[in-house]
Amino acid sequence: MSYNNILSEENNGITTITINRPKKLNALNKETISELHEAFREADLDKNVKVIIVTGSGEKAFVAGADISEFANYNIEEGKMLAAKGQELLFNFIENLSTPVIAAINGFALGGGLELAMACHFRAASDNAKMGLPEVSLGVIPGYGGTQRLPQLIGKGKAMELIMTAGMIDANKALNDGLVNHVTTLEELLPLCEKIAGKISRNSSVAISAAIRAINANFKDGINGFDTEIQEFGNCFGSEDFAEGTTAFLEKRKANFPGE
Numbered sequence: 001m002s003y004n005n006i007l008s009e010e011n012n013g014i015t016t017i018t019i020n021r022p023k024k025l026n027a028l029n030k031e032t033i034s035e036l037h038e039a040f041r042e043a044d045l046d047k048n049v050k051v052i053i054v055t056g057s058g059e060k061a062f063v064a065g066a067d068i069s070e071f072a073n074y075n076i077e078e079g080k081m082l083a084a085k086g087q088e089l090l091f092n093f094i095e096n097l098s099t100p101v102i103a104a105i106n107g108f109a110l111g112g113g114l115e116l117a118m119a120c121h122f123r124a125a126s127d128n129a130k131m132g133l134p135e136v137s138l139g140v141i142p143g144y145g146g147t148q149r150l151p152q153l154i155g156k157g158k159a160m161e162l163i164m165t166a167g168m169i170d171a172n173k174a175l176n177d178g179l180v181n182h183v184t185t186l187e188e189l190l191p192l193c194e195k196i197a198g199k200i201s202r203n204s205s206v207a208i209s210a211a212i213r214a215i216n217a218n219f220k221d222g223i224n225g226f227d228t229e230i231q232e233f234g235n236c237f238g239s240e241d242f243a244e245g246t247t248a249f250l251e252k253r254k255a256n257f258p259g260e
Contacts, residue, residue: 001042005032007057008039013050014197015043016190018057025064026056028112032067037089044099047259050205051197052097054120055104056113059186062105062129063113068138083143086112091119091144096216098209100200104193105129106186110168115144118153121212124182124196125171126189131179132168152219153179204241205259 001008007018017039019026036054043049056062071082094101094116103109103120109131117123117131125131133142133150141147142163151159154177162169171183184192200208210232218225236242240260248255 001038003035003039005029006035006039008043010043010046010049012198013048013201014194015039015046015049015052017043017052017054019054019063020057022058022060024067025061025108026058026113027064027067028116029067029070033086033090037093040090040094040097040101044097049099050201052099052101053104053190053193053197054101054116055106055190055193059107059128061108061113062103063110063116064108065111065113065134066144079140079143086144091115094119095121095145096212098212099205100197100208100212102193102197104189105131105171105180106189111135111142111146112144115142115146115149118149118179119145123180124184124189124193125174125180126186127171127183128186129171129174129180129183130168131171131174132166133163134166134168136164137166150179153177204239204245204255204257206239206241206257207236207245210236 005019005021007020009016017036019032019036021027021032040052043052071079074082101120103117103123105117105123105125107126107129109117109129111134114131114133133146135142147163150162158177169177171180174180175183182192214225214229214232217223217228241257244257245255
């Protein structure tokens with residue numbers, strides 16, 4: 001499928017989705033959010049795809065924020081709808097995707113860009129990356145899950161300070177705070193993410209999907225994560241991947257998981 005604002009390419013079981021609006025520093029507008037939803041949906045439905053990497057085009061920005069010109073004149077109800085639809089269509093959608101998603105943060109990840117990265121299952125950053133949620137400097141707050149996911153990742157106090165000051169942190173600070181898992185050079189960012197994706201791809205996609213659901217359950221209101229873990233653990237016993245994995249272990253060979 002062709003897109004106006006993104007590129008999507010699959011290679012050896014890894015789909016790389018690139019936000020391709022370099023003149024706008026890859027800012028998120030409605031069309032880009034819709035295209036990202038479709039690209040993630042297609043990759044998730046493809047059984048050959050084991051991992052998804054999302055990044056930005058160029059060397060300056062992952063995503064520099066939302067396209068403010070689209071909503072500068074919105075009223076209260078329109079603002080609520082913007083946040084609700086965006087969260088449903090993209091940010092919550094990515095978080096709950098059954099295929100692992102790695103954010104390769106190659107520069108500025110601000111506002112909606114950082115919220116996109118935080119919705120991914122984990123993150124790696126180039127050493128030139130800058131991250132922040134500057135929305136209060138515009139008289140608004142993060143609306144795509146930023147007030148919820150940032151405290152989960154770095155703690156309430158640090159998140160409060162970063163949001164209230166509308167400040168930015170560099171890649172090493174983000175690493176120390178637990179916002180990203182890895183920091184490397186810009187040239188090595190995608191190769192690093194691809195290396196990690198390769199390690200993930202060798203494991204059971206059924207079990208990985210179950211692990212995503214179990215981990216996410218701990219952060220959902222009214223859901224007991226331990227109960228979800230028990231349920232998902234039990235479900236694994238009915239999968240072909242479990243049969244292959246245990247048989248391969250007993251036969252002292254590498255497993256060839258069918259993904260079912």
